[in-house]
Amino acid sequence: MVSSSHEAMHRIFQDYPGLFSRVxxxxxxxxxxxxxxxxxxxxVTETRPVDRRIDTLLKIDTEAHGxxxxxxxxxKKKDPEKPASWGYYLAYLRSKYRLPPLLLVVCQDRATAEWATRPEPIGFCSWPSLTxxxxxxxxxxxxxxxxPEEARxxxxxxxxxxITHAANPDIGAILEALSTALRDVPEGVADPLVEFTAQGLGNRPAQYLWRKLVAVDLSFYKSYISEEIRDEGREQGRAQGRAQGRAEDILLVLEQRGLAVSDDVRRRVTDCDDPExxxxxxxRAxxxxxxxxxxxxE
Incomplete structure (x- = not known):
């Protein structure tokens, strides 16, 4: 199960290795x-105690270029230390695997993306040894x-x-297109994509919109997010049932005591959903x- 927005942004390339070609x-x-x-x-940890890990690393074979x-x-945000780490990763990978390395950075906001796009020269004065x-x-x-057809x-x-457009004003239309497209595919195909999308959206409002779209057809979505929605629905239903039962108890006590219960009293009691x-x-009844x-x- 994908556990965070950060994980979803790179782990999706592991589950769908051909995705880079389409990107x-x-x-x-x-x-x-x-x-x-x-x-x-x-x-890519060194022998000395410095832990370095690339988010996702893939070896991609091509017919024409190997x-x-x-x-x-x-x-997720600008980090002035990151380009140096990326330079280390690229040099290390070239040395270890003897293959040309390529770096793909996935961002969710324009400012971070524009910062990451800038070439970072590593060297002295006007002579970069590595860029x-x-x-x-x-x-x-x-x-x-x-x-939906394009999404499908x-x-x-x-x-x-x-995921990358999580803060886009059009995110609702994007998620609706994806949700509609997923209804037509097998459960095993849809489930991981539902999860990647949910986690990738993070705590933004779009995540709650996605949950609502997923909840429209729970007979189709069987991923963990649908189980969460089901559990929330069951608990909400139980709470409503308890509130309704207690409201009926209040009215029954008043009636059994022979007190006149006006429509206003009845309405106020039955409309209340606060158990306390x-x-x-x-x-008091x-x-x-x-x-x-x-x-x-009160």
């Missing part, structure tokens, strides 16, 4: 079509997919696009001389 096409950056993709260990390495980094120049996918260049044609790209307030009213006096202290 590069969407960004109009030509790369040869992948013929095979292998998920590699992401540990294999290359793709390091995918999820970047870090990542490909950046973010809200500034990822497609805005609002057509590439579900993984649509999910990643939705209802419990207080029930206690046992001794109140008039039905209206159960509200006296």
């Amino acid at each position: 590069s096409e969407a960004l109009s950056i030509p790369f040869p079509q992948a013929t095979a993709v292998t998920v590699l260990p992401n540990d 294999p290359f390495l793709l390091a995918v980094e999820a970047q 870090v120049r990542p490909i950046v996918a973010g809200p500034h260049n990822m497609p805005v997919i609002t057509d 044609a590439d579900l993984a790209l649509t999910a990643l696009a939705a 307030v209802l419990r207080h009213w029930l206690a 046992v001794t109140a001389p008039k039905a209206e006096e159960i509200f006296e202290e």
Whole structure:
């Protein structure tokens, strides 16, 4: 299960290894079509106690140009220390695997994306020995997919696009297109995409919109997010049932005591869904001389 927005932004490339080819096409950056993709260990820790881990590392095979390495980094905010780490990753990967490395940075806001796009020279004065120049996918260049047919044609790209556009004013239309497209595919295909999208949206308002869209057809969505929605619904139903039962108890006590219960009293009792307030009213209903006096202290 994907556990955070950061994880979703890069882990989706592990679950859908061919996704990079579609992302590069969407960004109009030509790369040869992948013929095979292998998920590699992401540990690039040195022998000294410094822990360095690339978010996701893939080995991508192409027919025309051979294999290359793709390091995918999820970047949520500007970090002046990060370009140096990226330079280390690229140099380390080139040395360890003897393959050309490529860096893809996935962002969710334009400012971070524009910062990550800037080439970072590593060297002295005007002589850079190494220049870090990542490909950046973010809200500034990822497609805005609002057509269910277009979404259906590439579900993984649509999910990643939705994640990168989490703060876009059109996110509702993007999520509706993805939700509509997912209804027509098998459960095993839809479930991970539902989860990636939910986690990738983070705590933004779009995440709650996505949950509502997912909740429309729970017989289809079987992922963990639908289980959460089901549990919330069950608990809400139980709470409503308890409140309704307590309201009926209040009215029954008043009627059994022979007190006149006006329509206003009945309406106020039955409309209340606060269990503590209802419990207080029930206690007062046992001794109140008039039905209206159960509200006296409110």
